[in-house]
Amino acid sequence: MTDTANRHLDDLTPWNDRLHGLEVVGVVDEAPQVKTFTFRAAGDCWFRYKPGQFVTLELPVGDGEPLFRTYTLASSPSRPYSVAVTVKAQEGSIGTRWMFDHLRPGMTIRAYGPNGHFTHIGHEAGRYLFLSAGSGITPMMSMLRWMADLAPQTDVAFVTCARSPRDIVFRHELELLDRQMPNLSLSFMVKGNSLGESWFGHRGQISHPMLTMIVPDLMEREIFCCGPESFMTLVQDFLRAAGFDMAHYHQESFGEVPGDAPAEQVAVVTDAGEVGGASVPVVFANWGVTATCQPGQTVLEAARAAGVRIPAACESGICGTCKTRKIAGEVVMSHNGGILDEEVDEGYILACCSRPLGPLELEA
Ligand SMILES: Cc1cc2nc3c(=O)[nH]c(=O)nc-3n(C[C@H](O)[C@H](O)[C@H](O)COP(=O)(O)OP(=O)(O)OC[C@H]3O[C@@H](n4cnc5c(N)ncnc54)[C@H](O)[C@@H]3O)c2cc1C
Structure with missing residues (x-):
């Protein structure tokens, strides 16, 4: 090695x-x-x-x-x-x-x-709000660490919510960055207590009045949000109700896809047409296997049924792990942000959320 x-x-x-x-x-x-x-x-x-x-x-x-x-x-x-x-x-x-x-x-x-494309790169702004709950803090930390190394003057309001003070991930590093980044405003919000620790910070559940109190100029910020679906839905709802321009709101989903497609999640059809009622052949070129895709089946399901192993994680068009290139044929694909428009233009599809419109040949 x-x-x-x-x-x-x-x-x-x-x-x-x-x-x-x-x-x-x-x-x-x-x-x-x-x-x-x-x-x-x-x-x-x-x-x-x-x-x-x-x-x-x-x-x-x-x-x-x-x-x-x-x-x-x-x-x-x-x-x-x-x-x-x-x-x-x-x-x-x-x-x-x-x-x-x-x-x-x-x-x-x-x-x-x-x-993934949940990143501040390409969304340069004068002021940011990084809003997270639980393990949703991880992408915010990556962006903040980047700024701390390359642009420590950046104006960032960093608000993270946790169950209790001891559940705040990266707390000590964040407090250190707060001293090193002059325009970082750091706020923790907790629901409950930690045994043996006094807490003088914010407490309760995130709400529009609470967030406005912590970040008075939040309406002028580029907002990045990540946390449980219920958390992100709440934030989106109160921002919309307050008239926030959602073009400046970005979020990352870690789990189940909510009913309402949030920002940066779009349905894509690679070509017009209906998914047919008949089974169609799907060639997996690298494997040298021709599978049969039954009506309604996804490309991933057809691959698995034929013993073809395509790595896949979320299986709901978010993570992009099952991306593969189309050599011939068309599919209907309904993803949730796991693939870029440019990649679709280059012929890539996500196997987990694509259904063939007819005979298909893939690189996988
Ligand atoms: C783009 C993306 C980025 C992610 N980044 C991170 C990250 O930085 N850190 C991190 O810890 N996780 C992250 N996740 C979530 C991670 O991929 C797993 O879904 C999660 O860790 C659960 O997997 P598991 O093997 O622990 O549990 P599983 O064995 O998959 O599930 C066990 C139990 O946990 C529940 N569960 C599954 N997923 C979640 C979830 N997201 N939240 C709460 N309960 C769940 C299931 O319903 C089940 O009851 C990310 C997911 C995505 C799509």
Whole structure:
């Protein structure tokens, strides 16, 4: 294995969106049930990504098929030799729990990425609001770390909500950055107490009056929001009601897709037409397999039925892990932000949310 730790950047090649090996170099406890895993490249590469982007990890859980889980790179690309994910093990967790129990320094896992467009790059603004709840803080941390390294004068209102003071992830680093970044305004909001700790900060649930009190000029800020769906829906609702221009609102979903498509989530049809009622052949060129896609089936479902393994994590068009290029044929694709318009123009589709309109040939 190549040791990137002692190599000059000029000797390494940039990361791209292919499969890579990541070697664990550190595991740190951040908060109850929250750990940060830091990785260096197992190959000859440095990490090229945008602050706020994510990767999908292939977790060899048990003896069967691996699990795929998507995590934001909480690290900053301004430090390109390593990447870090900060993960919370929810109750009943399988994938994240496996990481907690098994992933140790020296071990290597496989990763797909980087992916995603929840980033301030391309949305340059005079003032930002980074609003998060729980593990939704990770993309905000990546963007803030980037700004701290490259533009520490940036005006950022950073508001993060947690169950209790001890559940605030990155609290000490944030307090340090607050002293280093003159225009950073840092606010924590908690619901409950932590045993043995007095709390003099904000308390309760986020609301428009509360947020306006903390960030009086919030209507003039570029807003980035990430947290549970209920949290983001609440924020969107009160911003809309207050007349906020939603073109300046961006959010990242970690889980289920809400009924209302939020900002940056669009349905795309690669070509006009209806999904037919007959089964159609789908060629997976790299595998040398021709599968049959039954009416209503997605390309991913057809692949699995034929024994073709396409890595997929969220399976709802968010994470982009199952992206593959179309060689021939058309599909109806209804995604939730996991693919860019330019990628669609180049012929890429997401297998999890694409249904063939007729015979199809794919690179996968
Ligand atoms: C773009 C993107 C970025 C993400 N970034 C991060 C990150 O930085 N840190 C992080 O911790 N997670 C992140 N996630 C969520 C992560 O991918 C997993 O969905 C989550 O960690 C649950 O996986 P698991 O293996 O722990 O639990 P699973 O074994 O998948 O599920 C166990 C239980 O948890 C519930 N569950 C599943 N997903 C969630 C969720 N998101 N929130 C609450 N309960 C859930 C399930 O309903 C089930 O009851 C991200 C997801 C996406 C799509």
